[in-house]
Amino acid sequence: MQEHKNTAVESEPAGFPWKQVIGLILSLALTFLALWIAVGLSLPVHVTLTLIVGLAVIQALIQLFMFMHVLEGTDTSHQILGLIFGIFVAFAMVAGTLWIMYFTL
């Protein structure tokens, strides 16, 4: 009888990690694009904010799909629960902060 090995990580299949390399290049490109929009262009403040928040959301998706194994794993319920809790915390933080700080705006 084969004994239970009890290790979490199987050795990765060999091969060039194209996904990660593309993810890295895209992340860098988006970061510099955001920097250029904020510093290089002189757009009105709310336009700048909208654009860089949009870029941030794309950046977050790239992280999820390219680096954070969101489509992998045997148990999708883990992924779904994790995503739901993440969205909850992000919402609490952003909406809560806006609500709290509203009187100073």
Place this chain on the structure above:
Amino acid sequence: MENIKTFLSHFFVTGDPMIYGADASIALVSVAIVFVLTYFKKWKWLWREWLTTVDHKRIGIMYIIAALLMLFRGGVDALMMRTQLALPNMHFLNSEHYNQVFTTHGTIMIIFVAMPFIFGLMNIAVPLQIGARDVAFPFLNAVSFWLFFFGAMLFNLSFVIGGSPDAGWSSYAPYAGAELNPGVGQNYYLIGVQISGIGSLATGINFLVTIAKMRAPGMTLFKMPLFTWSILITSIIVIFAFPAFTVALALMTIDRLFGAHFFTIASGGSPMLWANLFWFWGHPEVYIVLLPVFGIFSEVIATFAHKALFGYVVMIWSMIAISVLSFLTWLHHFFTMGNTAPVNAFFSLSTMLIAIPTGVKIFNWLFTLNKGRIEFTTPMLWALAFIPNFTVGGVTGVMLAMAPADYQYHNSDFLVAHFHSTLIAGTVFGVFCGLHYWWPKMFGYLLNEKLGKWSFWIFMISYNICFMPMYFLGLMGMTRRMYTYPAGLGWGPINFIITIGAFGMGLGFTIMAANIIWSAIHGKRDTTGDPWDGRTLEWSTSSPAPEYNFAHIPVVSTRDAFEAMKEEERKGVKRRQLPFEPIHMPNNSGIPFIMSAFFFVAGFGFVFEWYWMGIPGLIGIVICLLARSFVYNDHHHIPTDEIERTERAAGRFS
């Protein structure tokens, strides 16, 4: 020559005899350590067995040693404050020094005592409780520890080199900003805490994966021991709360080092945003240090009442409810900053809601005790004392949660008494409880019961002498962070009593330290691996646990798995002796230590804004990361004859 003199007088903290005393003792202790290691030829042993280890049990022990040392430092800070406040108009510390002392006391106690204590105990107990041979990412675990360690060292350096931070442990803007707080003190806070925070985040990820992926066959989620459950939930809170703090610290570092304006009114920043981000981490942090001790108490109370835990499932759902609510209460730390009424009302309610699941847990512990066969060992005493003492902290918390009333309590000693009631009666009692409980599993001998009980009673009574009067002192109008007060307000006698209590706690801790040393020499050896008649899997292996934890991975069919195995044995069911198989284990590595040392060098450079030192430090970190990427041979197998020898030596193979 003159230049060097001015540089040195700024570089080293000068002018205070106590600091010179600290300089001398640091130098003496360092020389003594180097001498002992050289004399007994232990350098190689230290490097091979400890500094490069990736074994979760050894990392746990190192966390606990570091936490005990930091507890000593934070405790001395507390005694200095209490000496200054013992009588009206004392001249023991000046105001500036007092500010630094309460800042380092708070930061050290939360980040460099409570966190490593919890991390240490979970490193030791969780893999053993779930029947695993190590954590999911042993190398990352070593990185976490060394980042914490070097972050703590960087922070502690501040009081002899450059000057300590003095803006409180919460480091509020604008006072912590560059304009009002020049010098390097706040930089030490920002960078030291940031470095150890990276380690904490990695630990959270590591234990989430370990518990999700590495449980013994048959151990479904709802068959896990409650301590493991509490760590699972804590890990999730760590992962989601720490990034807020990381970002806040980074933004303030950018403010201070590069002249940005995130937290200054000038140029459109907002000082209140710091409080907002800080407490978005800071409140969940309270549960990061509390939920694990709830887990410890659940284990200890069930073990020493010799009963299964009452309301296991409800306990878990209470913790899950707390973890969700903990992200919705952060504003109650700054009710008085001028928020609108609906905001204060919402956060008032969400805060009071937390009392419900916490109350449920208190009752479950009481019902576990009900009709149990209670054994009053030292760990059990800590657990029993926790219930009433912590409840006082919880109830005063509900009082503080009422926003209108909070305008009265805010920043008074009432608040100080409240959070010490939760953090000492909760976290400190809990980690002391866990320390006594798992000590035999860590070292193979028991701590002495008599000394343990002396330290318990002295510490617990002194704690009440210290913090019960403090509630009334707060209601009488004394505010926190006052460095002195005039005679004639009626505060003098109460302050004196509080100081007596503080020194009593110091005495209790000293007895505990003496107990550790005494028991190391004379303590009762644990030859069975199960000194307490435990219920969970960590007691099924020998004490101290072998490198590979379990010669055979246990198979689990019920909760309290080890209790069930013992029950079967009592019924006479013989277990088949399976042949050993080679065990796959990770290799030790020096990279975590070296990389964290580079973090220290880089951090020190950035604290002083010496980029010639900071940037090479960062390059060193990158080189370590690259070096790790090219390590292909990262594991080995323990051969079966070595397992057989180890098991035979522990009396478990015949």
